[in-house]
Amino acid sequence: xxxxxxxxxxxxxxxxxxxxxxxxxxxxxxxxxxxxxxxxxxxxxxxxxxxxxxxxxxxxxxxxxxxxxxxxxxxxxxxxxxxxxxxxxxxxxxxxxxxxxxxxxxxxxxxxxxxxxxxxxxxxxxxxxxxxxxxxxxxx
Amino acid sequence: xxxxxxxxxxxxxxxxxxxxxxxxxxxxxxxxxxxxxxxxxxxxxxxxxxxxxxxxxxxxxxxxxxxxxxxxxxxxxxxxxxxxxxxxxxxxxxxxxxxxxxxxxxxxxxxxxxxxxxxxxxxxxxxxxxxxxxxxxxxx
Amino acid sequence: xxxxxxxxxxxxxxxxxxxxxxxxxxxxxxxxxxxxxxxxxxxxxxxxxxxxxxxxxxxxxxxxxxxxxxxxxxxxxxxxxxxxxxxxxxxxxxxxxxxxxxxxxxxxxxxxxxxxxxxxxxxxxxxxxxxxxxxxxxxx
Numbered sequence: 001x002x003x004x005x006x007x008x009x010x011x012x013x014x015x016x017x018x019x020x021x022x023x024x025x026x027x028x029x030x031x032x033x034x035x036x037x038x039x040x041x042x043x044x045x046x047x048x049x050x051x052x053x054x055x056x057x058x059x060x061x062x063x064x065x066x067x068x069x070x071x072x073x074x075x076x077x078x079x080x081x082x083x084x085x086x087x088x089x090x091x092x093x094x095x096x097x098x099x100x101x102x103x104x105x106x107x108x109x110x111x112x113x114x115x116x117x118x119x120x121x122x123x124x125x126x127x128x129x130x131x132x133x134x135x136x137x138x139x140x
Numbered sequence: 141x142x143x144x145x146x147x148x149x150x151x152x153x154x155x156x157x158x159x160x161x162x163x164x165x166x167x168x169x170x171x172x173x174x175x176x177x178x179x180x181x182x183x184x185x186x187x188x189x190x191x192x193x194x195x196x197x198x199x200x201x202x203x204x205x206x207x208x209x210x211x212x213x214x215x216x217x218x219x220x221x222x223x224x225x226x227x228x229x230x231x232x233x234x235x236x237x238x239x240x241x242x243x244x245x246x247x248x249x250x251x252x253x254x255x256x257x258x259x260x261x262x263x264x265x266x267x268x269x270x271x272x273x274x275x276x277x278x279x280x
Numbered sequence: 281x282x283x284x285x286x287x288x289x290x291x292x293x294x295x296x297x298x299x300x301x302x303x304x305x306x307x308x309x310x311x312x313x314x315x316x317x318x319x320x321x322x323x324x325x326x327x328x329x330x331x332x333x334x335x336x337x338x339x340x341x342x343x344x345x346x347x348x349x350x351x352x353x354x355x356x357x358x359x360x361x362x363x364x365x366x367x368x369x370x371x372x373x374x375x376x377x378x379x380x381x382x383x384x385x386x387x388x389x390x391x392x393x394x395x396x397x398x399x400x401x402x403x404x405x406x407x408x409x410x411x412x413x414x415x416x417x418x419x420x
Contacts, residue, residue: 053375062361064373067359089203092193104322184392186334221340233344278418
């Protein structure tokens with residue numbers, strides 16, 4: 001019997017960086033006994049992203065951060081939109097280069113993630129923020 | 141009772157830039173009285189993108205455009221595929237760096253977008269085009 | 281009557297490059313007589329991507345590859361995570377810049393792809409790999 005459910009996660013960030021929240025998604029799935037279906041995550045912000053990346057070696061997150069900092073430097077004189085700080089427009093660009101929604105199948109009660117895949121909130125601003133993620137599940 | 145629906149939007153662009161069409165999506169949702177579920181948008185082209193970005197200050201769109209123009213310059217001698225114009229291959233690259241599909245939950249009859257989020261078609265070619273977006277809804 | 285189905289595709293790559301597998305997805309759809317609904321693909325890896333791009337002129341894929349090689353060079357001294365080879369961290373970055381999941385409506389028994397759109401696995405590592413894609417369909 002197909003059914004659906006909606007939920008909301010709120011994450012507090014401590015400034016720019018990758019925050020894993022796979023466990024909070026997994027908890028929602030097991031608590032509701034979702035067995036098979038489709039999970040969708042949508043981040044309700046324009047200066048932060050959702051990313052699926054390696055959750056083994058922390059150097060991977062460190063290097064991702066370094067690459068994006070070099071590619072989209074804070075304070076770049078190219079940008080006109082600077083009223084909210086010199087990291088605000090870079091945060092919008094970094095968000096455009098990544099994504100704000102993810103879709104992951106659920107199979108036998110588990111997210112169909114690979115062995116090394118974790119789900120991350122990527123805070124793109126330098127200061128702490130409260131971020132909201134809308135979750136949707138449809139299936140059995 | 142779960143149900144689904146398909147629809148198609150056609151947008152005329154006036155060349156490179158971001159075109160908001162949140163209202164047209166919202167209209168389809170309210171006309172069909174979709175209350176809760178999942179909305180998917182798929183752009184049927186390889187040289188234009190779908191993007192969720194800030195719909196407040198127009199400078200954000202302007203700066204996004206400037207950044208991508210610098211990152212993927214038209215007429216770059218790196219490119220071999222130039223028969224359709226010197227902005228064609230950059231348009232494919234800009235599309236690969238962004239996305240052609242989006243998935244957004246619908247909750248209490250409204251898209252679960254954040255306060256500042258709008259849905260944009262990003263025309264990546266310099267000349268006007270007619271672009272088609274396939275819409276899918278599943279839910280109640 | 282709404283129903284859902286899960287499936288898994290396994291693709292062998294011969295190293296970095298774009299591998300089209302639209303046919304394998306289409307075959308699964310027609311074999312199961314899916315008429316209308318939503319197809320989701322999720323790649324279970326952190327150093328390879330899913331991409332919808334032009335399947336006409338092979339130069340487009342060639343130029344995409346050249347652009348990403350220049351943007352994220354192998355052996356970049358910026359990177360700390362190098363134990364698995366000098367193309368490993370660039371593969372993670374290239375994956376973050378693209379995507380690992382896609383959502384495509386199905387209409388009248390066909391994927392709602394545009395005329396020139398093909399579905400590709402983008403192997404981001406230089407050596408051959410076996411890659412797994414989780415498929416989910418919900419609809420009629």
